[in-house]
Amino acid sequence: MNERMAKLEQRLQEQHHKDLFLQTKHTIDAINDLAEHHRLLSALHAINGYRVVGSEEVLFYDTLSQVKEQIVLILEKTVSDLEHKGDKHYEKNFNDGVE
Numbered sequence: 001m002n003e004r005m006a007k008l009e010q011r012l013q014e015q016h017h018k019d020l021f022l023q024t025k026h027t028i029d030a031i032n033d034l035a036e037h038h039r040l041l042s043a044l045h046a047i048n049g050y051r052v053v054g055s056e057e058v059l060f061y062d063t064l065s066q067v068k069e070q071i072v073l074i075l076e077k078t079v080s081d082l083e084h085k086g087d088k089h090y091e092k093n094f095n096d097g098v099e
Contacts, residue, residue, distance in 0.1 A: 001072060008075055015082050024075045028068050035064050 005025065012021045038060065046052050077093035084090035085098075 001068065004072060004076070008072070008079055011079050011083070015079070017079075017082060020075065020078060024071060027071055031064055031068055031071075035061065 005021075005028075008024075009018070009021045012018055042052050042057065078098050081093050081098045084092075
């Protein structure tokens with residue numbers, strides 16, 4: 001995902017839309033912070049003797065991973081629409097526009 005984000009950053013800088021990249025990066029960082037907070041909380045619960053259900057932990061982290069993937073996918077579609085702005089033969093990803 002880091003390589004995809006780096007490519008998207010470069011493409012958005014060329015389009016003068018680095019703000020879109022930064023917003024996406026901050027959102028993904030917030031999700032990563034949530035995962036870290038959850039990891040620490042789960043560790044504290046385990047230390048205090050509470051049973052941590054492994055399948056629920058896997059589901060939680062898989063869900064966060066899917067959310068991050070969808071956020072990056074939406075950014076890729078947005079960049080694609082920005083790059084093809086004005087091209088009447090291009091089928092838009094977002095009919096309401098990107099600006």
